[in-house]
Amino acid sequence: MGLTSDKVLALAILIAVVLFIGTVWLWPRLARQSWRAVSGRIGLLLSTQVALFACVGLAANQAFGFYASWADLFGKETGQGLVIDHAAGGTAGGPLQVASTSDVPGVSATRPQTGGQIQKVNIVGRKSRLVSPAYVYLPPEYFQPQYRTRTFPVSVVLTGYPGTARSLVDKLNYPSTAQRLAKEGRVQPMILVMLRPTVAPPRDTECVDVPGGPQAETFFAKDLPDAVRGHYRVGKRARSWGIIGDSTGGYCALKLAMHHPNVYAAGAGLSAYYKAPIDPTTGDLFHGDKKLQNRADLFWFLQHEEAPDTSLLVTSSKVGEHNYKDTLRFIDRVQATNLTRISSIILDSGGHNFNTWRREIPPTLQWISGRLSDR
Template identity: 45%
Template sequence: MSQRKADGMELTSDALVNSLLALGAAALLATLWLWPRLARQRPLPVIGRIGLMTVTQVSVLAVMALSVNNSFGFYTSWDDLLNPGGAKLALTSNENHHGGAPASDGLIQPSNEGGMEGVTDLPKGPPEEVGKIESVQVSGKETGLSDQMFVYLPPEYFDPKLAMVRFPVLLAISGFPGTSLNLMKDLPVPQTSWELRKAGKMAPAIIVMARPTVAPPRNTECVDVPGGARTESWFAKDVPDALRATYRVSRSASSWGVLGFSTGGSCAMRLAMRYPEVFASGVGMHGDFKVAEDQFTGGSLFGGDKGLADQSDLNWRLQHLPAPNLSLMVMNSRTEGGFPETLKFVELARRVSETNPQFKVESLYLDDGGHNFESWTRELPAALEWMSARLAWN
């Protein structure tokens, strides 16, 4: 797939880690070689010993910190690390009917962030043959939030015969504290989509890959935090508006779906249940059914307001509110700790669907597997194939 290359020394790049490893090794060798010469107690030898030890230890600590960051995705770029409260991008609209890089004055702007250059198994070829993945910065009018995402445009998007066609959209959300890169590097969403397309099991769709943590480091669980980040409005309002203003995407909810794993799975089910007028289908892979209260959320995201918490509790919604016009797929492993809660929700959802045919729920369970990328990768082909069958062309 055609893609934009990022700079070699991006925060998440292997080149930076390798450079620091080389620096640390060089500092260690220099220490071993120079130590006898610096053994005297004069000021300059003492300063030299301190300097060599400092360089060695800082290099080792930096490599460890980068490795942890690259694994968990706390920060995706230097700007994300050094300037988290930086100026937002220009909030003007742009309609781009021809594909390619979005215009620089739109809600979606080109970005060199994300670490896409480290993904080596994307199909190679021109956009009209294998599609294209763009790294973009998305800005929201409603919330003022801004974040990096990847947008996969299928080959058909570049077909002149389809120049006036609007495409269905799948929003894929990673787990916490992951990044959009997890949806290519660890869970191969566009790669699997491409294989399903070649096998005739998936129709063309635009895939948007995002992380749930728009306001790090707190896990906001894709909800609007009173007095804080409005992550739910970001995904339900700002992101669809920005995509419609930039790409040829359908405006009908029947053509929009949301999928996620772990925290992203919780987000996907909650967004679909709360906003069926935006997302008419959703897939939750190993997600929860109510908003967590733990060290990552900093306790109650709703400030202890039970009414707000209930609105985001999927079991409560099924018991107290009208059933939504929605197709929902719930995935999990029979050996995962949260599996009993999954069974409880699916049983309740099926009882509701018996008297509310507009609400459809299905489930798919692995016989074994944990809360990890190996399990989610096994589930991904079925999840994408199921979603594709429900994304309407209109």
Template identity: 45%
Template sequence: MGLTSRSLFYTVTFGAVLCVALMVWVWPRLAGRGVLPVLGRLGSILTTQLAIMAALLLAVNSWGQFYGTWGQLLGRVDKAPVNVNEMTQGAPYATVGASKDGLVQPAGPQGIDKVGGIPRGPAEKEGKVQSVRIIGQKSRAINPAFVYLPPQYFQKQYERHRFPVMVVISGYPGGIMNLAQHLQVPQTAGTLLAQNKMQPTIIVMVRPTIAPPRDTECVDVPDGPQAETFFTKDLPDALKSTYRVGNDPSAWGVLGYSSGGTCALELAMRQPDVYPAAAALSGDYKVGSDPTTGKLFGSGPDAKQRQREHDLIWRLENMPVPRVSVLVTSSRKGEKNFGETEKFLKAVKQPMTASSIILPEGSHNFQTWRREIGPALEWMSQQLTFPQDTADKPKQ
């Protein structure tokens, strides 16, 4: 039986219930004193607790898809590089970073000082990771972020260039530390730059929710948090006011894992004039309400239509297809989104283009996503324009 199969879960759950019933039944027989009754009581307690714990762990794993197969649970995983499959053809600014009164403000370390592999040497040789907070003028949200600036950003020959931007979004309830520590986005980008597999790019690492602990799913909630507005208006405005970034959408892309991947696809397909390129690692293809989100689409007669418009396969079948490029990832074994990924890829049509990374086996965890993040960054880099234009030399 597979690790995520219902038959295994039902069998273990039945076993746990049976253990509880048997312990209640035999407990009076184990009430005596002596070595054997004591060992019997200890054995029955231990067996029952292990059975209950196994059932709970299987339920949690089934919900989160953290391990898709027995091999992954036991550490027998394929760590070979993965390939991207092409599915279809076809204002004044500061020199570096943030100011106290700007839309991008310096923040405390936010844990970045504890992450290994982060550039800490000369910025013109290694690049730099800044810990900041983004101020949303329209959404009135304040979101923490890490900003990776490549070495070229600090080099004299690039001082008049504007750089492309990747917005990288974590899953929910994870935060920006997951992007630096577990997904290793800045470390991987630095390696790819050194290998000339990626062009110099500014990477902005953010979380998907703008109103924690609520899961806002990058949606503009009626009479609630305006997450889509933050990502499509406030975030670009803040970055353009602070860093040397491209003004044209061809310099902008969005990438994420899990619910952050869902956000990436939603933002690109709903706002192609902001993000014409998106990559989703184990993302979903529609957004729905649950206890963590609350009513994302409001109530009344328009709520169903608002929710329908966040179903990306429905959009491809019923609305004008946007001119965007997307990359999606999944696994044939171990990922619950594989079937929907196939449906999404089949629904894509011109002028939209789609590429994919489909692993033979993988799970909904960082072990899988770390295999995919390098190829995803390379793919995204190929979609973005650099240098986009020549910027006036900033005042010092």
């Protein structure tokens, strides 16, 4: 049974209930002061507590999509995926291969012309030599005859770390939200390419081209756009491309839009931070390359590099987010450039979690739609 299976959660709850009942039932028999009785009480208490924590952890993982599998949880997820050619409109051996298709969760229509479609794909980086799975949302208009010659704008959407790409589809509801907003006339129909920034699992590369290691920034700035342009009817210029992310993905989105304004015309960072951390999940990202390390610090970049001609959106909360003061400082720093454009969503309260991001996603999609062109 998989880590995110309902059966695993139900089994954990059952075990916790049985242990709780067993503790209540056996406690009087273990009231003596012998070492066996004391050991029994300690064992029952520890077992019950562990079972309860397991239930809470499994439920939280299902709600927020931190880990996709047991291997992912224990750091054993190291494979970069297998490219499967199903000849679904692409050329054999191309950099983007469709593995499967499905309906859009939360949308009642089942025909692509009315309900859109989710395609699970594998993206092969020809320059970075990285391979990453992703989910692509195609809006209903993509399949309608009257739009057969039209190109569509694209928003790349990134999870946090570790995150799961599927959570963007059925937990944060990006496709169904984009489709609802398009029907209401609040956004233009757009393609969403949804994946996690962890393109060299289990390492957190922070979208950095690591010297002698994974070339994550190249993957997102070059390989992914090339693969999508070669497979779908999308705009070729930067004005047709935006990027959104939360947490680690938010930092990546801002950095990629700033470093590569010729690729992404807009970048939105939900609960983003502004400097790549160095910790056990990242390892040594820079290998003594001070220039690379400085460029990964967005405050340093704004102060020392030429201001990029791009649009940025940042979000935070006055209560509940640790990035609030840094976000205000980042806004001030961007405003001082007089070229890079900055917008913000500041909530009165909201934690670093899915519930907060679900509140920010609709206005974020409206914001990015207003800054993208279909050609």
